Amino acid sequence: MTPRMPIDPELIAKHNARLQQDLAADYDHLGAVLARRGVDLEAVTARIQRFAVAIPSWGVGSGGTRFARFPVAGEPRNVFEKLEDCAVIQQLGRATPTVSPHIPWDRVDDFRELREFAHSYGMSFDAVNSNTFEDLPGQLSYKFGSLAHTDKAVREQAIAHNLECIEIGKQLGSRALTVWIGDGSNFPGQLNMTKALERYLESMRVIVAAIPDGWRAFIEHKLYEPALYSTVIADWGTSFICATQLGANVQCLVDLGHHAPTTNIEQIVSRLIQFQRLGGFHFNDSKYGDDDLDTGAVNPFQIFLVFNELVDAELRGAPGFAPAYMLDQSHNVTDPVESLMESAVALQRAYAQALMVDRAALNSAQESNDALMANRTLQSAVRMDVESAIKMARQRNGGAIDPVAVFRESRYRQCKASARPQDLTGKSGIV
Ligand code: RM4
Ligand code: MN
Ligand code: MN
Numbered sequence: 001m002t003p004r005m006p007i008d009p010e011l012i013a014k015h016n017a018r019l020q021q022d023l024a025a026d027y028d029h030l031g032a033v034l035a036r037r038g039v040d041l042e043a044v045t046a047r048i049q050r051f052a053v054a055i056p057s058w059g060v061g062s063g064g065t066r067f068a069r070f071p072v073a074g075e076p077r078n079v080f081e082k083l084e085d086c087a088v089i090q091q092l093g094r095a096t097p098t099v100s101p102h103i104p105w106d107r108v109d110d111f112r113e114l115r116e117f118a119h120s121y122g123m124s125f126d127a128v129n130s131n132t133f134e135d136l137p138g139q140l141s142y143k144f145g146s147l148a149h150t151d152k153a154v155r156e157q158a159i160a161h162n163l164e165c166i167e168i169g170k171q172l173g174s175r176a177l178t179v180w181i182g183d184g185s186n187f188p189g190q191l192n193m194t195k196a197l198e199r200y201l202e203s204m205r206v207i208v209a210a211i212p213d214g215w216r217a218f219i220e221h222k223l224y225e226p227a228l229y230s231t232v233i234a235d236w237g238t239s240f241i242c243a244t245q246l247g248a249n250v251q252c253l254v255d256l257g258h259h260a261p262t263t264n265i266e267q268i269v270s271r272l273i274q275f276q277r278l279g280g281f282h283f284n285d286s287k288y289g290d291d292d293l294d295t296g297a298v299n300p301f302q303i304f305l306v307f308n309e310l311v312d313a314e315l316r317g318a319p320g321f322a323p324a325y326m327l328d329q330s331h332n333v334t335d336p337v338e339s340l341m342e343s344a345v346a347l348q349r350a351y352a353q354a355l356m357v358d359r360a361a362l363n364s365a366q367e368s369n370d371a372l373m374a375n376r377t378l379q380s381a382v383r384m385d386v387e388s389a390i391k392m393a394r395q396r397n398g399g400a401i402d403p404v405a406v407f408r409e410s411r412y413r414q415c416k417a418s419a420r421p422q423d424l425t426g427k428s429g430i431v
Helices: 009-036 041-050 079-093 111-120 152-172 193-209 236-246 265-274 300-315 336-355 359-367 371-382 387-396 403-410 412-419
Strands: 098-100 128-130 176-179 216-220 250-255 278-283 324-327
Touching: 009 041, 009 387, 009 403, 041 336, 041 387, 079 098, 079 111, 079 336, 079 403, 111 152, 128 152, 152 176, 152 193, 176 193, 193 216, 193 236, 216 236, 216 278, 236 250, 236 265, 250 265, 265 278, 265 300, 300 336, 300 371, 324 336, 336 371, 336 387, 336 403, 359 371, 403 412
Parallel strands: 128 176, 176 216, 216 250, 250 278, 278 324
Antiparallel strands: none
């Protein structure tokens, strides 16, 4: 069955035809440059074609700050409409075939129907995210935490929610549960930090016992927010300890925004790979904190350095290496569809550049302590203009050479602005 296409394929074909000749010339040129470096462009393009990153369902709506939210016209009002927007991102960009749902934001009566709906667009579901940081009417409050709460009844409610997320995931065809908690404290002394972690582990043990065979549980650390003095899973060290305590199917997720500025994230990635606990990523970018800006918008070199570790692990066949890639961004001033398409490209770019690192030269520079040459080896890869390889990969996968241009010309957003009248009452900062 051919998947439903939210954008007219004719429009993509027309655009591609216009850009075809220039792309072929740029691609040939890149091939010649790479050949001189001993890199086979076709092999790189084939790997870019296979690269995939999940879209966060919450990312296709406008985010917001603590101050205000400025919804984009025609933003999705429910998970079906979110999937439709995700399908646009995939149809044009061809790097995002899966969606990571968030419960309860994406709750529906019939999850099998939702799965079928996604399939009709050629999309499927990635890790299910549980949410125990927000209160729902009629429930016990998470104001003072969830899985690590002092009150057993609250912990049980949070556990039950995660168990339900696993059941939902089974119906959606997911293979992972992502648990991020907001638990922590706002004042020194407020929380017994040891007891809180003990309670967290006790709760997580129940959840992990319900993780089906072939699934993974991802735990996600975060330095601060909503708890502003201490968080229970504050850093990768705590996350790593918890994963090792909880079982082989529990791995650490690295959300790039969840670190103090200047933290050496690529080194964290290297450590987690080495000890087989790298579950995957929530990609985004930031300048100050958990800004959730578009991936690669502020510090593309950081993304490259992360991919340098990932490619190194891939090439040496690091045991247990199977990171799940997801975006986790909040779009305040851009069209979320455009931001997500550009972010997937930023990852492909970092991946392609990391594939171009002369590994033999890097290794010999490292072994001989030639710091300058080692750094020059990385710098020369990151300076490569790999756009034509990415465009070629996208076109070969059936996408648009210039996804943003096609998206704008399609007037999809304008159509949705009238097709999806918004009820703006009672909407909070996040989708
Ligand atoms: C958190 C964390 C989680 C995400 C929520 C929306 O800061 O990054 O992964 O689900 O935000
Ligand atoms: Mn995240
Ligand atoms: Mn976050």
